[in-house]
Amino acid sequence: MTVHDIARQLPEIAALRDHCRSMAMLEAVLSPEWSDRYYSFDAQWSETEAMASMRNGSGDEYSIVFSAAGAYVRGFAHESPMSPYAEDGPWPGVLDDVPDVFQSCVEEPAFSDEGGMPVVTACMWREAGDDHWKAGTIDFPEATTGDPDGAAYLFSLLTDRSAEAFQRWAEDYYEVPVDLEAVRHVLSSHPLTEGVVHALNPEITLADLAGDITGIGYPLG
Numbered sequence: 143m144t145v146h147d148i149a150r151q152l153p154e155i156a157a158l159r160d161h162c163r164s165m166a167m168l169e170a171v172l173s174p175e176w177s178d179r180y181y182s183f184d185a186q187w188s189e190t191e192a193m194a195s196m197r198n199g200s201g202d203e204y205s206i207v208f209s210a211a212g213a214y215v216r217g218f219a220h221e222s223p224m225s226p227y228a229e230d231g232p233w234p235g236v237l238d239d240v241p242d243v244f245q246s247c248v249e250e251p252a253f254s255d256e257g258g259m260p261v262v263t264a265c266m267w268r269e270a271g272d273d274h275w276k277a278g279t280i281d282f283p284e285a286t287t288g289d290p291d292g293a294a295y296l297f298s299l300l301t302d303r304s305a306e307a308f309q310r311w312a313e314d315y316y317e318v319p320v321d322l323e324a325v326r327h328v329l330s331s332h333p334l335t336e337g338v339v340h341a342l343n344p345e346i347t348l349a350d351l352a353g354d355i356t357g358i359g360y361p362l363g
Contacts, residue, residue, distance in 0.1 A: 143294040144282055145217075145264040149275035151301040155213045155268055161303050162194030162206060163358055164329045168308065170354035171328075171342045172316055180315065181299075185359025192359065196296070204296050207247050210270065214240075214247040217264035219292020223283045224263045233291075235280035236265050243269060264291040305329050333361055 152158055166183035173179050180196055187193035187207070194206040201220035206213060219225075224233040237260060240248050244267050247253065254260050268275045282290045289295055299307060305326040312320045324341040328334070334355065336348050355362065 143289055144280070145266055145277045145291050145293040146280075148264075148293045148297050148301060149266050149277050152266070152268075152275050152297075153303070155208065155270070158206070158213065158300065159192070159194070159208050160331050161300065161329065163360060164331055165299065165308065166194065166358050167334070167354070167360045168312070168325060168328050168342070170351060170358065171334075171339055171346065172312060172320070174343075174346055174350070183358045185357065202292065202296060204264075205253055207244075207250075211243045212267065212269040212272065214244040215264075215266040215275075215297075216247070216253050216260075216262050217291070217293060217296040218261045219263050219289075219296055222263040222290065222292040224291045226259055226261060226263075232260050232262055233280065235278040236262055236291075237278065239276075239278040240265065240267060241269065264293040264296065303329070331361055 153161070162181070163183045163185075165181040166179075169179040169181050176182070180198060181194070182196075183192070183194045185192050191207050191209045193208070195204065197203040202218065204215065204217040206215045224236070226232045237248055248260060251258075253262070264277075266275050266277045280291075284290075299311060305322055308329065309320050309322050309325050312325075321341040324338045327338050332338075334348055334351070339346060339348050339351065354360075
C-alpha cells in the first residue's frame with residue numbers, strides 16, 4: 143500500500159478536518175499532558191490555516207494543513223526507504239507535482255530540517271474545488287513491508303475512521319480500557335459533556351479541558 147491507495151480512501155476535506163479535530167479532542171481527554179499525545183489539532187495554526195498533526199515520539203509524523211485553498215498532507219516515516227536522508231532530498235515525484243497553491247506548505251520551515259530540506263516520504267493534496275485527493279507520479283522502490291513510503295502506517299486512523307479502530311489504538315498506546323461509546327460520541331463531533339469526559343478519564347473534568355477545547359476548536363454545542 144502506498145500514498146496512492148491512501149488518497150483513494152480519504153474522505154472529503156471537511157470530514158477529514160472533523161475527524162482529525164475529534165481525534166485530538168479524544169487525546170486531550172485521555173492525556174492531559176500534551177507531550178504524551180500522538181494526535182493534535184491547532185485551529186489557529188496561522189491567521190488563515192488550521193493544522194492537524196501526528197507524532198509518535200520515534201521520528202514518524204504527519205501534518206495536514208487546512209486552508210481556504212484546500213488541504214495539504216505531509217507524512218514522514220523515518221525508516222522508509224524513501225526517506226530524504228537516504229536520497230539526499232525528497233524521493234523523486236513525492237513533491238514534484240504539488241500545485242502552486244500549496245508551495246508555501248512544501249517550503250514551510252516547520253516541515254523541513256535545519257538545512258531547509260523537506261522532511262517527507264508521502265504527500266497528498268486536494269484543492270477546494272477538487273473531487274478527489276491527489277498524489278505525485280512516483281516510481282516506488284521495492285519494499286518487503288509493502289509500505290515503501292510509510293503511508294499505510296502513518297495514516298491508518300485516517301483511512302479506518304471507526305470508533306473501534308481508535309479504541310484499539312488508544313487501549314494499546316495508553317494501556318487502559320477506553321469507553322467505546324464515548325469515543326463514538328466524540329468522533330461524531332457531538333459536544334463534550336461531563337459524562338463523556340468522565341467515561342474517558344475520571345481524573346479530569348470538562349472545565350479542565352477549556353484551553354484544549356478552544357485550541358482544538360472543538361464544538362461546544
